[in-house]
Amino acid sequence: GVSSTVPEDNFFIAMVSELTIGGVIDLVSEYVPALDTVSIPGKLGESGIYPFDKDYKTKCAGKLAGYANETTLDLECFAFFSFSPIKEQRLKFRSGEVVIPAGVALQGRLNFLGWEIAIDLAVSKTRFYINAWMDPVDLKIGAFRMRIGNRIENKVAVGGAKFLVDVKTAPSPSALV
Secondary structure, X not given: OOOOOOHHHOXXXXXXXXXXXXXXXXXXXXXXXXXXXXXXXXXXXXXXXXOOOOOHHHHOOOHHHOOXXXXXXXXXXXXXXXXXXXXXXXXXXXXXXXEEOOEEEEEEEEEEOOEEEEEXXXXXXXXXXXXXXXXXXXXXXXXXXXXXXXXXXXXXXXXXXXXXXXXXXXXXXXHHO
């Protein structure tokens, strides 16, 4: 939304529930019949952008099917990028409301051939928040092998690296009085 008269109402948001290479090929093949015969391997076809939470299909089952009974559109069910430089924005739709946080927000998961990296980021005047994780990376060059990103839980290597920072500004002393 762009406003030349009320600049604090300016914002941008892009959101997608799921965008995969296989999904794009399926969509394009509707208009380009030659692509109907293209066979994409499973991991390549599943490569794409997803919501941050791996369990989003269970958590968002009814929400992604039209939002008929929802009062708000849950951004947790989408991968999204938003920018609202001045304040939080509220977009009202027939099916509910989308709340765009103040500042820059990015949330999603990138899958490439089965390897995943995910980020949940919010940066504003009052907060810096980042929650990110990734699958381990194996580098093999001849006999040399290096594994990057294992985390240790109970003396056992599990999953990939995680990163979490949540910094909020304190209220001004005058606000406390």
